[in-house]
Amino acid sequence: AQKVTQAQTEISVVEKEDVTLDCVYETRDTTYYLFWYKQPPSGELVFLIRRNSFDEQNEISGRYSWNFQKSTSSFNFTITASQVVDSAVYFCALRTIKAAGNKLTFGGGTRVLVKP
């Protein structure tokens, strides 16, 4: 079975501060994908980043960066120089390759509030 844990339920920062969201996952599969989604108040889940299990290279995409560490089963996500528009709920998700289809297992989410 797969499980995703986001220990932080809510984070509040002042604009321009960096925000790091923690994600810990569990799976017995050796090949899997990890994702981060953003859910603004409108409700629609917006895809942000993905990483596969055989590539631990950490990358930066604009103001987003991620730190994938297989040894600790963590996939943390950082927003640099936060903006008010970054206020939303952020979800970490896991998908394994073995199962037919592409079911996503989500964490409980972290609410980010960026104050001006």
Place this chain on the structure above:
Amino acid sequence: DAGVTQSPTHLIKTRGQQVTLRCSPKSGHDTVSWYQQALGQGPQFIFQYYEEEERQRGNFPDRFSGHQFPNYSSELNVNALLLGDSALYLCASSLDTGWNEQFFGPGTRLTVL
């Protein structure tokens, strides 16, 4: 290019009633997945449809059923509604190749009274 669309936006039902939610996938996508998101929680996978058949199912009772049409659109049906079925129902579409990246619709907010 239209994204994933869902209807209706909001719905209010009473216990015991039946409800049908609809989803049109992103253009070119052939796979539709449904998720239930209770307030303050992450989305939970209900089931996935591909080639008009249910391919994978989460831990949901048989009261939850679905259908996929030849044009890849999909319906989610819930019978004998319970108060606990109140949630945001999200539809996601994807292409059954490559990353299978899922694109989500805006959701249908179901309230059961």
